[in-house]
Amino acid sequence: MTGVVSYLVFFACVVLILGIVTLGLNLQWGFTGLFNAGVAGFYAIGAFTHAILTAAPQPQYLGNFGLPWIVGVVAAMAATAAAAWLVGVLTIRLRGDYLAIASFGIAVSIQLVTLNWEALTGGSQGITRIPKPLAGVFDTPLAFNLWYLALLAAIVGALYVALERIVRSPWGRVLRAIREDEAAAIALGKSARRYRLEAFVLGSTMMGLAGALYASFIGFVSAFDFLPIVTFQVWAMLIVGGSGNNRGALLGTFVVWGIWTASGALVTKLVPPTYAAQGAAVQVILIGLLLVLTLLFRPQGLIGEEAVVSRHAKD
Amino acid sequence: MVATPRKSVAFAVAAVGLLCAGTTSAQVACPVKIGGVLPLTGSMAPITKKIAQAAELAIEHINQGGGIKGCPVQFILRDDQGQPTVGVDAAKYLVEVERVAAFTGTISSGITGPIISSVTAPSRVVQITCCSTASAFTLDGRSGGYFFRTIPTSKTQAYATATETARRGFKRTAVIYVNTDFGTDMLRFYRQAVAKLGGDIVVEVPYNDNQPSYRAEVTRALAAKPESLLLIGFPKDAVTIVREWLSLGGPRQVALNNSMRTMDFVNGVGARFVEDFFGMDNAQVAGPHVDAFNRLFEEKYKADTKGPGIHTQYDAVMVLGLAMNIAKDLTGPSIRDAVRQVHAPNGTVVGTGPAEFRKALELIRAGRPIKYHGATGPIEFDANGDVTGPALVWRITNGQIVTDRVISIEEMQALFKRIDG
Numbered sequence: 001m002t003g004v005v006s007y008l009v010f011f012a013c014v015v016l017i018l019g020i021v022t023l024g025l026n027l028q029w030g031f032t033g034l035f036n037a038g039v040a041g042f043y044a045i046g047a048f049t050h051a052i053l054t055a056a057p058q059p060q061y062l063g064n065f066g067l068p069w070i071v072g073v074v075a076a077m078a079a080t081a082a083a084a085w086l087v088g089v090l091t092i093r094l095r096g097d098y099l100a101i102a103s104f105g106i107a108v109s110i111q112l113v114t115l116n117w118e119a120l121t122g123g124s125q126g127i128t129r130i131p132k133p134l135a136g137v138f139d140t141p142l143a144f145n146l147w148y149l150a151l152l153a154a155i156v157g158a159l160y161v162a163l164e165r166i167v168r169s170p171w172g173r174v175l176r177a178i179r180e181d182e183a184a185a186i187a188l189g190k191s192a193r194r195y196r197l198e199a200f201v202l203g204s205t206m207m208g209l210a211g212a213l214y215a216s217f218i219g220f221v222s223a224f225d226f227l228p229i230v231t232f233q234v235w236a237m238l239i240v241g242g243s244g245n246n247r248g249a250l251l252g253t254f255v256v257w258g259i260w261t262a263s264g265a266l267v268t269k270l271v272p273p274t275y276a277a278q279g280a281a282v283q284v285i286l287i288g289l290l291l292v293l294t295l296l297f298r299p300q301g302l303i304g305e306e307a308v309v310s311r312h313a314k315d
Numbered sequence: 316m317v318a319t320p321r322k323s324v325a326f327a328v329a330a331v332g333l334l335c336a337g338t339t340s341a342q343v344a345c346p347v348k349i350g351g352v353l354p355l356t357g358s359m360a361p362i363t364k365k366i367a368q369a370a371e372l373a374i375e376h377i378n379q380g381g382g383i384k385g386c387p388v389q390f391i392l393r394d395d396q397g398q399p400t401v402g403v404d405a406a407k408y409l410v411e412v413e414r415v416a417a418f419t420g421t422i423s424s425g426i427t428g429p430i431i432s433s434v435t436a437p438s439r440v441v442q443i444t445c446c447s448t449a450s451a452f453t454l455d456g457r458s459g460g461y462f463f464r465t466i467p468t469s470k471t472q473a474y475a476t477a478t479e480t481a482r483r484g485f486k487r488t489a490v491i492y493v494n495t496d497f498g499t500d501m502l503r504f505y506r507q508a509v510a511k512l513g514g515d516i517v518v519e520v521p522y523n524d525n526q527p528s529y530r531a532e533v534t535r536a537l538a539a540k541p542e543s544l545l546l547i548g549f550p551k552d553a554v555t556i557v558r559e560w561l562s563l564g565g566p567r568q569v570a571l572n573n574s575m576r577t578m579d580f581v582n583g584v585g586a587r588f589v590e591d592f593f594g595m596d597n598a599q600v601a602g603p604h605v606d607a608f609n610r611l612f613e614e615k616y617k618a619d620t621k622g623p624g625i626h627t628q629y630d631a632v633m634v635l636g637l638a639m640n641i642a643k644d645l646t647g648p649s650i651r652d653a654v655r656q657v658h659a660p661n662g663t664v665v666g667t668g669p670a671e672f673r674k675a676l677e678l679i680r681a682g683r684p685i686k687y688h689g690a691t692g693p694i695e696f697d698a699n700g701d702v703t704g705p706a707l708v709w710r711i712t713n714g715q716i717v718t719d720r721v722i723s724i725e726e727m728q729a730l731f732k733r734i735d736g
Binding site: 003004006007010011014116118122123124125126128130140141144217218219220221222223224225227229230260261264265268273274276277279280281283284 | 356393403404408450
């Protein structure tokens with residue numbers, strides 16, 4: 001029984017970490033209409049910045065400064081924000097598919113840099129010895145995961161409240177105006193470019209934060225953590241949950257990651273071990289099927305967007 | 316009250332269950348579970364099929380040979396899809412929900428790493444991988460001794476190279492190496508070995524593969540006025556590098572790594588230019604136990620045993636099976652310590668297949684030490700949980716690649732002890 005609890009706590013931690021990424025993408029795509037296909041890249045910058053700053057020193061690496069956890073988290077957000085601003089300035093005038101291709105290319109480049117810049121990122125060896133916060137106090141796996149879950153819940157809760165306020169604020173309404181009709185928004189005197197850049201940087205910073213939280217949860221990062229499939233997963237989470245709705249983003253993360261992992265457990269229960277390879281293929285089909293069915297029957301996502309968010313308009 | 320038939324059946328079943336429990340050692344619940352994670356789908360899937368079959372074959376042999384502590388073994392294999400988060404989740408599920416007593420997996424170092432750091436090491440579950448070679452796992456000291464691998468790391472080759480260069484009196488060596496985990500690991504271990512065995516490195520030059528010219532790298536290496544060269548890389552680039560090295564007047568005392576043991580390299584540079592160049596390779600151990608495994612695998616799956624990871628995966632599971640029988644109970648620390656008794660110095664040799672496993676169990680029950688000779692030869696783990704393998708020295712003579720000598724596994728193990736202390 002404790003085993004099941006222990007697993008569910010671990011699962012919930014992963015959901016909340018990925019949930020932060022999905023919330024970030026929701027701000028970019030759901031509210032502003034920015035097609036960011038480079039999610040994994042910003043996630044990677046956050047994770048590696050954190051790892052490089054906080055990991056225990058090792059002679060063969062340039063980084064690994066052994067700094068405190070909170071320094072790593074703040075720096076990860078700062079580094080991701082800086083990177084997103086740079087990328088944003090260069091690409092933000094690109095729309096739709098063009099931005100998607102550019103950001104996808106950037107994410108792949110970032111992943112390749114992390115794979116090859118051995119002295120800094122450990123290359124294909126990855127960075128080990130990333131300290132887990134307060135691991136000395138919570139010294140069993142379950143105790144540590146429970147503490148980390150509480151920490152993550154607090155962070156996600158704070159982010160959710162902040163995002164809900166932001167999207168209901170005048171600033172948030174401008175984002176939606178730009179998404180719906182950019183020309184009209186500009187005609188009303190709003191600088192679409194500035195708002196788009198701000199939303200892009202803010203959303204990416206959240207991805208960087210999630211990367212840092214992931215690195216210190218697992219205790220190990222390598223370039224293999226940031227393959228393009230991660231971007232795809234986060235997109236699936238947002239679309240299934242309901243793009244343009246923060247609760248939808250979180251629900252989608254839970255549902256998609258739940259399907260992804262539970263299908264694996266289910267397949268091993270149903271399929272005899274000699275057919276494990278075939279069973280694994282069935283699992284992949286199952287994941288795809290469930291995603292397609294959700295989109296067919298709930299095209300707006302499990303929780304759709306609220307049409308009216310302004311409290312003035314509601315009155 | 317008269318028991319209804321259904322109740323008597325239930326009673327009989329319970330009684331049989333109690334009898335079974337009585338014959339096994341205390342606190343062991345049947346069946347004993349071993350968990351595995353392998354990339355059954357994704358880019359690694361083509362090579363994983365046979366690796367998974369090798370694992371299942373080992374489980375079958377353990378069960379036919381008497382199981383673990385009198386219990387049958389159940390193998391639960393999950394897919395990591397080539398994705399770290401998926402692999403970690405599967406491993407966590409196996410350890411927490413399925414309560415597996417031991418774990419094997421996986422192939423990609425990028426997935427094995429997070430499984431060690433977030434699942435097996437914190438939960439104190441023994442993990443043996445068939446295929447992940449990244450040296451960082453065993454060197455960082457964070458696995459708590461719960462991580463082992465049955466595949467020789469690049470250390471074997473690097474140490475063998477160092478003995479050979481020392482024997483041939485290499486001085487002032489320049490090292491040119493490919494900038495990958497393989498190249499950097501080789502260099503790091505070579506450096507360690509040279510410090511103990513003799514010789515000195517004057518310059519270390521990394522290179523990126525697939526460049527049209529390596530003149531810059533070669534010039535940089537030559538500027539340190541080396542008297543010999545160790546080249547670690549892949550044949551296509553090595554041809555270019557050696558040509559430039561020789562044309563710029565580099566010394567002709569050259570050592571190579573295993574990838575250059577191909578006629579493409581010899582003919583690429585020109586046979587007369589590479590006379591007496593030499594290199595290393597891992598030598599596949601031969602012998603009855605290796606043959607026995609090959610035969611059993613071929614009979615069962617109607618496929619040959621060529622391909623990576625098949626022999627090492629079989630050994631990974633067999634080592635778990637033996638260690639779990641040796642261990643006084645099935646807790647992580649006991650199994651961890653027992654893994655090191657699978658190859659006792661004065662033990663009786665046991666090999667592959669169900670009959671040999673049964674023989675091992677009899678020895679263990681009699682309290683006698685065993686010495687496992689697996690599908691990859693004798694399996695003995697060093698302090699880091701790594702294995703050594705035999706190596707061979709080859710050289711180029713009259714345009715042909717010939718085997719110079721074989722460094723036996725016993726010699727390699729002695730060498731490891733000498734260098735690592």
